[in-house]
Amino acid sequence: MANTATVDELGHSPEVRGKNYLNQTAGVWSWLTTVDHKRIGIMYLVSVLVGFGLGGIFALLVRLELLTAKKTIMDASQYNQAFTLHGAAMVFLFIIPSIPASLGNFFLPLMIGAKDVAFPRLNLLSLYLYWIGAIFMLAAIVTGGVDTGWTFYVPYASGVSTTSVISATFGVFVMGFSSILTGLNFIVTLHKLRAPGMSWYRMPLFLWSLYATSIIQVLATPVLGITLLLLIFERAFHIGIFDPTLGGDPVLFQHFFWFYSHPAVYIMILPGMGVATEILATNARRRVFGYKAIAFSSVAIALVSFLVWGHHMFVSGQSELSSAIFSFLTFFVAIPSGVKMFNWLGTLWGGSIRFTVPMLYGIAFLFLFAIGGLTGLFLGMLSVDLHLHDTYFVVAHFHYVMMGSTAIAFFGGLHHWWPKMTGKMYDEKLARVGFALTFIGFNWTFFTQFILGTRGMPRRYYNYLDQFQPLHAFSTYGSWVLGTGFLITFICLARSLKTGAPAPADPWGGATLEWKTASPPITENFEKAPIVTLDAYERPAEETA
Amino acid sequence: MSAKAEALGGVEESKLSPQFHVAHHFDKADTQFDAGRMGVWLFLVTEILLFGGLFCAFAIFRSKYFPSFVEAHHHLDRVMGGINTIVLISSSFTMALAVRSAQKNEKKKTTILLAITLACAAMFLVVKYFEYSHKIHDGLLPGGNFTAADFASGHPGIFFAIYFMMTGIHGVHVVIGMGLILWILLRNQKNEFSSRYYAPVENVGLYWHLVDLVWIYLFPLLYLVG
Ligand code: HEM
Ligand SMILES: [Cu+2]
Numbered sequence: 001m002a003n004t005a006t007v008d009e010l011g012h013s014p015e016v017r018g019k020n021y022l023n024q025t026a027g028v029w030s031w032l033t034t035v036d037h038k039r040i041g042i043m044y045l046v047s048v049l050v051g052f053g054l055g056g057i058f059a060l061l062v063r064l065e066l067l068t069a070k071k072t073i074m075d076a077s078q079y080n081q082a083f084t085l086h087g088a089a090m091v092f093l094f095i096i097p098s099i100p101a102s103l104g105n106f107f108l109p110l111m112i113g114a115k116d117v118a119f120p121r122l123n124l125l126s127l128y129l130y131w132i133g134a135i136f137m138l139a140a141i142v143t144g145g146v147d148t149g150w151t152f153y154v155p156y157a158s159g160v161s162t163t164s165v166i167s168a169t170f171g172v173f174v175m176g177f178s179s180i181l182t183g184l185n186f187i188v189t190l191h192k193l194r195a196p197g198m199s200w201y202r203m204p205l206f207l208w209s210l211y212a213t214s215i216i217q218v219l220a221t222p223v224l225g226i227t228l229l230l231l232i233f234e235r236a237f238h239i240g241i242f243d244p245t246l247g248g249d250p251v252l253f254q255h256f257f258w259f260y261s262h263p264a265v266y267i268m269i270l271p272g273m274g275v276a277t278e279i280l281a282t283n284a285r286r287r288v289f290g291y292k293a294i295a296f297s298s299v300a301i302a303l304v305s306f307l308v309w310g311h312h313m314f315v316s317g318q319s320e321l322s323s324a325i326f327s328f329l330t331f332f333v334a335i336p337s338g339v340k341m342f343n344w345l346g347t348l349w350g351g352s353i354r355f356t357v358p359m360l361y362g363i364a365f366l367f368l369f370a371i372g373g374l375t376g377l378f379l380g381m382l383s384v385d386l387h388l389h390d391t392y393f394v395v396a397h398f399h400y401v402m403m404g405s406t407a408i409a410f411f412g413g414l415h416h417w418w419p420k421m422t423g424k425m426y427d428e429k430l431a432r433v434g435f436a437l438t439f440i441g442f443n444w445t446f447f448t449q450f451i452l453g454t455r456g457m458p459r460r461y462y463n464y465l466d467q468f469q470p471l472h473a474f475s476t477y478g479s480w481v482l483g484t485g486f487l488i489t490f491i492c493l494a495r496s497l498k499t500g501a502p503a504p505a506d507p508w509g510g511a512t513l514e515w516k517t518a519s520p521p522i523t524e525n526f527e528k529a530p531i532v533t534l535d536a537y538e539r540p541a542e543e544t545a
Numbered sequence: 546m547s548a549k550a551e552a553l554g555g556v557e558e559s560k561l562s563p564q565f566h567v568a569h570h571f572d573k574a575d576t577q578f579d580a581g582r583m584g585v586w587l588f589l590v591t592e593i594l595l596f597g598g599l600f601c602a603f604a605i606f607r608s609k610y611f612p613s614f615v616e617a618h619h620h621l622d623r624v625m626g627g628i629n630t631i632v633l634i635s636s637s638f639t640m641a642l643a644v645r646s647a648q649k650n651e652k653k654k655t656t657i658l659l660a661i662t663l664a665c666a667a668m669f670l671v672v673k674y675f676e677y678s679h680k681i682h683d684g685l686l687p688g689g690n691f692t693a694a695d696f697a698s699g700h701p702g703i704f705f706a707i708y709f710m711m712t713g714i715h716g717v718h719v720v721i722g723m724g725l726i727l728w729i730l731l732r733n734q735k736n737e738f739s740s741r742y743y744a745p746v747e748n749v750g751l752y753w754h755l756v757d758l759v760w761i762y763l764f765p766l767l768y769l770v771g
Contacts (some may be wrong), residue, residue, distance in 0.1 A: 115570035116570040117570075120583060192583065222592070222598075239687035258600075
């Protein structure tokens with residue numbers, strides 16, 4: 001294991017020694033005008049973490065309100081705003097851009113041995129569009145909030161609500177462009193900029209997952225764009241397309257919205273799967289079992305995800321036949337996910353596992369994703385969904401997928417690549433404490449909600465029957481543990497920037513290209529373009545099975 | 546062949562316009578051209594999907610309110626729409642010729658062709674302006690703002706909602722296209738293009754063909770069949 005590799009051992013010439021992408025140039029302006037994918041990745045990272053913090057504060061407020069059965073800290077309309085802003089911030093500011101735009105931007109070029117993404121200036125433009133969109137969303141918060149739910153369902157969002165719907169939806173519209181441009185950039189980069197010898201089947205699986213994600217971003221987001229535009233015009237000029245009093249069709253909005261948003265669920269989860277694969281492969285010190293199965297199942301998920309949107313509309317009055325077909329197709333998506341699960345377990349089986357901090361997150365991901373995925377099957381079943389629809393069972397399910405799987409994978413990836421990005425090691429012990437509290441707090445908060453849901457607690461209500469009170473209170477206590485876990489994790493990472501030991505080039509003994517350059521990398525990533533001669537995850541003198 | 550020429554895809558440097566250089570992260574000029582072309586094609590796919598949503602809405606409401614759609618489409622001016630179709634197809638043609646002449650180092654011809662394209666685009670917008678003002682004058686506005694009284698069937702406002710959305714978004718694309726063509730024209734004046742480097746002309750051309758293509762679907766759909 002090359003644990004002590006220094007910059008010099010990597011063969012850097014004297015001119016670049018000691019220089020890296022962080023200290024090459026200094027000053028805020030040099031960051032705001034950079035075209036270096038690594039700096040752009042870092043700026044995205046900071047931004048999505050701010051988004052997560054914002055969504056997190058609203059989450060804790062929502063849970064606090066639910067501590068008692070009657071009014072605790074806010075009234076009904078404030079409650080509607082709080083959960084809308086929580087959901088919208090988490091979905092659009094945090095989870096959709098989280099892994100692709102931050103870790104993806106940073107590591108995609110490194111992992112294929114390229115100097116940058118195909119269109120560096122377009123990349124910077126994506127970041128600016130994200131910021132502009134975020135500003136419109138924040139403007140909505142300060143100019144009256146939004147209370148429509150993150151799905152902006154009409155006719156409530158188009159006519160009834162008196163809050164700043166236009167500002168929020170326009171923000172999401174602009175962020176959609178950001179998402180499209182990032183996806184487009186990644187697709188072209190993967191096609192055109194792979195280093196010599198880096199064939200498609202030698203790419204790390206994280207990149208396959210980003211490739212599949214990009215396909216969805218490019219093919220689904222434009223439909224969201226036009227939907228939001230129609231919604232904005234509906235609200236501003238009463239064009240009548242969605243408004244039933246003018247002959248329009250509100251269910252059409254739902255079709256359009258879910259045609260984007262169901263695939264968007266995979267924009268959220270696929271990158272998480274990719275990160276988990278890197279973590280598991282590195283820490284099991286073994287080549288990934290069933291490489292091609294994982295690669296192709298990512299692409300398969302991307303394609304099938306376009307066919308199942310109707311499962312969000314079992315109770316909205318579509319025909320029974322379409323509901324049955326959508327139900328069937330939904331089960332179909334489970335197959336590629338199951339294939340992946342099988343391959344991850346196959347990779348761990350017989351590997352020599354090391355329980356590093358990222359690995360703890362990786363294993364937590366497997367566990368939580370299994371629960372999230374299986375409960376999704378419940379909901380995909382037509383008859384069961386009629387009972388569980390819009391109860392806390394749904395809330396628990398999507399939190400297990402979005403937060404338990406994707407956000408956990410994201411934080412795992414953050415720990416995995418932190419030394420590479422910052423050049424600093426973090427305090428392992430503190431990181432473990434942060435992880436443990438997060439994991440316990442998460443299950444405490446959300447497993448409880450499965451039980452609430454099966455007992456019939458509906459979602460989006462801020463007052464509820466007394467019989468649900470003990471479980472709600474229990475869930476709220478869990479959210480405090482969860483919040484503490486995140487706080488500790490942030491403190492741990494922030495502290496490492498000041499006091500952390502310098503990171504070696506390859507702290508975990510990784511087999512992918514990003515570990516073959518200095519920590520932090522030099523501005524052009526590698527001094528000489530690497531020539532790839534090994535298969536994915538193959539180590540020079542393969543010691544393991 | 547010099548190493549530098551090899552990096553440029555086998556072309557001696559002197560054949561390239563002086564402004565041209567291969568960006569540092571591409572191994573050779575051809576890779577850079579291919580990447581640009583692929584990016585533009587992907588972008589055009591997203592454009593088609595964006596309009597696709599509106600085409601879906603059109604199909605759904607047309608089957609739902611068939612009589613009203615038939616009645617409403619008679620209020621569109623086929624002559625103006627027809628003129629605009631001819632204007633736009635011509636501009637697409639001159640754009641294609643401009644790409645060819647740029648490819649063949651015929652700088653002056655390229656400038657002229659781009660200028661004609663630009664003029665056609667402007668003419669399109671002028672016709673559009675007259676069409677829109679007639680509609681507004683007659684109260685043929687979308688949904689809730691629809692005020693024309695002499696309609697026999699219900700919900701003609703939805704037809705005009707879709708009409709204004711589709712032609713409006715298309716019109717915005719025309720304006721953006723004019724900006725792009727102007728930009729290409731100015732760069733051409735500065736001798737930036739050559740037989741070896743004409744990718745921006747080609748890419749703007751692709752975009753302009755899409756704008757034309759969308760209109761070629763819009764015209765029969767809205768004006769002719771209702
Ligand atoms: C700190 C952890 C979190 C807590 C305590 C929490 C809590 C809640 C609560 C109580 C609701 C309202 C449920 C209802 O009445 O329908 C909710 C909704 C929601 N949450 Fe979370 N959440 C957390 C993290 C996340 C994360 C990480 C995401 C996504 C990445 C997320 C996405 C959502 C969404 C999309 C909604 C639906 C909002 C809506 O109905 O419009 N949450 N959350
Ligand atoms: Cu779905």
